[in-house]
Amino acid sequence: MKSVLFVLFILVSLSLFSQRKKIRKVTNDKGTLFVSWGFNRSVYSMSNLYLSGNGYNFNLERSKATDNQSKIGSGDYALNSISIPQYNFKIGYYYKKKWSIAFAVDHMKYIFADQNQVIISGNASYIVQDVSFGNEQTFSNGTMYSQNVTTNKKEFRYENSKGLNYIHAELGLTERLYVAGKKGNFCIASNTGFGAGILYSYTTLLYNNVQGVTAKSLSGYGLSGYAGLRLEVFKRAYFYTNLSVGFLHKVNERSNAADPNAIAKQKFGYSQIEAGVGIFLYKRKKNGCSDCPVW
Numbered sequence: 001m002k003s004v005l006f007v008l009f010i011l012v013s014l015s016l017f018s019q020r021k022k023i024r025k026v027t028n029d030k031g032t033l034f035v036s037w038g039f040n041r042s043v044y045s046m047s048n049l050y051l052s053g054n055g056y057n058f059n060l061e062r063s064k065a066t067d068n069q070s071k072i073g074s075g076d077y078a079l080n081s082i083s084i085p086q087y088n089f090k091i092g093y094y095y096k097k098k099w100s101i102a103f104a105v106d107h108m109k110y111i112f113a114d115q116n117q118v119i120i121s122g123n124a125s126y127i128v129q130d131v132s133f134g135n136e137q138t139f140s141n142g143t144m145y146s147q148n149v150t151t152n153k154k155e156f157r158y159e160n161s162k163g164l165n166y167i168h169a170e171l172g173l174t175e176r177l178y179v180a181g182k183k184g185n186f187c188i189a190s191n192t193g194f195g196a197g198i199l200y201s202y203t204t205l206l207y208n209n210v211q212g213v214t215a216k217s218l219s220g221y222g223l224s225g226y227a228g229l230r231l232e233v234f235k236r237a238y239f240y241t242n243l244s245v246g247f248l249h250k251v252n253e254r255s256n257a258a259d260p261n262a263i264a265k266q267k268f269g270y271s272q273i274e275a276g277v278g279i280f281l282y283k284r285k286k287n288g289c290s291d292c293p294v295w
Contacts, residue, residue, distance in 0.1 A: 027238075032281070033091070033093050036276055038083055045069065051158070053255065056124045057124075085121070108270075112159055120149070157206035171193055196224070198222070199218070215257040250267065
């Protein structure tokens, strides 16, 4: 909590420093810049996970997964590690009244669930040993046809524990719902919009008791939509909460840096709730030029 308050203090201080001339401030008017930082929890739909590499090629149907948000008190929310938890960063600009464009990063984590009851189909070709997924279930070299498997994380694990990053552009609409006081120093506004972008993954795979090396890759694309509320304070800072839903498609994700042939493919839906803080910065005049973007 102290870290969040400190970040808010810094953001507000920057906002105050950047606005030396008195201008008419409207938080959702043309020329307003906004920056925010928050944290999220995410849930994922059931999906089919396809994995291939040196000696294997199979599909896991009905795969389930969870997120992995850092626990309060873990130390991950300190300023020197604030990017470790699942976070949301956004910087945007109102190009006309009510309408904004933004660049956003949703840092999520995707963890293949333990004791996952899946249906496996595909091929495995290990000469020395049988292939194991857990619960004493092993498969000899050859083809597996729609067999039920319960996985064990000690023998099979797939995860984006260091980040499933949805990097995207957004188009947003802000409506001021309630304004308090003559100066409008307190305001409740609604935010809605949609986005599209790319996925950048950090992937770790444990397969057949062999721990792979974490691989980084530009893995796919995503589509999303969101709706939420924003509490504005003195037209300089705000608190917000959003509910987002979306679709993510991993087209070609590297799953083991030690195996150039190791890839994962997957598509699934997600929903996410996030909350955080932000600031507003306003365009001000310089030398009589009303259109000069001086912050």
